[in-house]
Amino acid sequence: MMTGAPRITMLSAALSRDGGGVFASILGAAEALADRGVPVSLIGLADSHSAADRPTDPRLASRVVTLRQRMPLGVPAPLVRAIADERPDILHLHGLWLPPSRAMAGWRNSSGRPTVISPHGMLDPWALANSAWKKCLAGLMFERANLAAASCIHALNLAEAAAVRAYGLRGPVAVIPNGVHLPTVVSxxxxxxxxxxxxxxxxxxxxxxxxxxxxxxxxxxxxxxxxxxxxxxxxxxxxxxxxxxxxxxxxxxxxxxxxxxxxxxxxxxxxxxxxxxxxxxxxxxxxxxxxxxxxxxxxxxxxxxxxxxxxxxxxxxxxxxxxxxxxxxxxxxxxxxxxxxxxxxxxxxxxxxxxxxxxFSWPAVGARLAAVYDWLLGGGPMPADVEPEPGQSTPRRRPGPALRRDGCS
The missing domain is CATH 3.40.50.2000 (Glycogen Phosphorylase B;)
Incomplete structure (x- = not known):
């Protein structure tokens, strides 16, 4: 059981405007967790905007890693080292199909610590059908095994949770939405x-x-x-x-x-x-x-x-x-x-x-994410947001990839 707030590292392909809404959701979640006293660090891949868009909140440690090859042909050692340097208790990946997925698998194998994955809609049927052969190949090479080994999948809504199950994944799924900050009332x-x-x-x-x-x-x-x-x-x-x-x-x-x-x-x-x-x-x-x-x-x-x-x-x-x-x-x-x-x-x-x-306020979303992290580290009961493996009253990790339902042979 954790004696203090867990250290969370959020990992993504982009920590800049290149990540679109995913980057906005990462930043909002990280700030909401920091408001609760949770230490959060952010790691992403270097791109043309990562320097200009570096988070300015002093509570958030962030770093970008330059890779020679952005295609996930092997385990990206510089990214794995960057994760290890942060010494997270939990690694939370945002997005699929790219080098951070392989880095997560490498870190999980070496550390044995919990991992959470947020697909951000990338397992939805339309998304899987777009550039389908590339995603089938990535699934066969690394992503399916990475998803199956995750301690918990974070779905943004019930439709995404259903897409996670349709992909053949049977582990715990936490359904927690994105959030936003409420601006001043518009005149x-x-x-x-x-x-x-x-x-x-x-x-x-x-x-x-x-x-x-x-x-x-x-x-x-x-x-x-x-x-x-x-x-x-x-x-x-x-x-x-x-x-x-x-x-x-x-x-x-x-x-x-x-x-x-x-x-x-x-x-x-x-x-x-x-x-x-x-x-x-x-x-x-x-x-x-x-x-x-x-x-x-x-x-x-x-x-x-x-x-x-x-x-x-x-x-x-x-x-x-x-x-x-x-x-x-x-x-x-x-x-x-x-x-x-x-x-x-x-x-x-x-x-x-x-x-x-x-x-959909960030304080409420941050509290729900924190409860999931605490549960994964043995510090609390399974939150109501978490659906365990079908047929199980408590989650257990599956040993390998599950049944394929994405059209890949």
Missing amino acids: AADAAAGAGDGRRVMLFLGRLHPKKGLSETIQAWSRMDAALRADWRLVIAGWDDGGHGAVLRDLAGPMLASGDICFVGPLFGPAKEAALRGASAFILASHSEGLPMAVLEAWSHGKPAFMSAACNLPEGFAADAAIRVTPEPQALADALAMHLGRADLPDIGARGRALVAER
């Missing part, structure tokens, strides 16, 4: 500022990737009535993932010149906050998500969310804090035509903010 004047020309702003915020449903959103926007487009502008804020931005700009075509659609590039810090304050609504017609930080951030600013079921936030629909859309152009255009003229959009956004305060 009506902020939202009224909109695009600066009288139009209201429908905001997309995230990476420009096919899974986000942006091509379908742009097609839907083009099919809207001209009167609606005269009142609303679609603002797309995010960084280009794999050249998808050029495809989207070509698809937007003349709507760029008319100002119906605007690409503003990636936004961080005060610029992102200003975009959220000035928006009148938020959209994410995604094909696949773990639990999107951007929706939680939009809700925290009191913005109604137009989102798909794949965002895995059914609480939003249940609380009437979101409007359900699908990533299909005509159906999405019909939904926008039906709902953009509603006078109660601010009320829907207010319900989203209340939902965040109740269920």
Whole structure:
């Protein structure tokens, strides 16, 4: 049993804006744990933004490791050494398929200490089908065994927990969402500022990737009535993932010149906050998500969310804090035509903010994560958030990979 707070090291491929919402969730969780007196360190791979985006919270030790090869062809010794230097009691991996997974396996084998893995939606069916052969190969080479040997898998919601089970994993699964910080209440004047020309702003915020449903959103926007487009502008804020931005700009075509659609590039810090304050609504017609930080951030600013079921936030629909859309152009255009003229959009956004305060605040999430860590180290009972191995009243570690259900032979 631990006599003091456990030392937690969070490991990820990116500790910068390159990690998108995963980086935001790591940072938020680490700060929430630090607020509880838990020592937390962060380790990631060096990238073009890791120096500029290094966490500034003095309570968080962070380091980035440069690897000659980012493809996980072998155990990355520099990364394993960096983990060992931190002397964690628990190693918590965020994300899959990359060198940190192999580093976790190497450290686990040498230390025998508990490990936690957060897939962040990377085991969802759509995500597995994207670049499927690469993920099948990575699963066969290392990731399946790494997941099977984890002390606990951290799922962001019940849908992700089901995806974990569908992948054939039978160990303990803790279902704990991401969190956000609640900003100062947004004034009506902020939202009224909109695009600066009288139009209201429908905001997309995230990476420009096919899974986000942006091509379908742009097609839907083009099919809207001209009167609606005269009142609303679609603002797309995010960084280009794999050249998808050029495809989207070509698809937007003349709507760029008319100002119906605007690409503003990636936004961080005060610029992102200003975009959220000035928006009148938020959209994410995604094909696949773990639990999107951007929706939680939009809700925290009191913005109604137009989102798909794949965002895995059914609480939003249940609380009437979101409007359900699908990533299909005509159906999405019909939904926008039906709902953009509603006078109660601010009320829907207010319900989203209340939902965040109740269920998705970082202090509450940090307490739940801390309880899981404490349990893994023998310092407390199994939390209610943890589902043990099917058929077992208490968790036990499986000796090897389980039945394959991901299409790999």
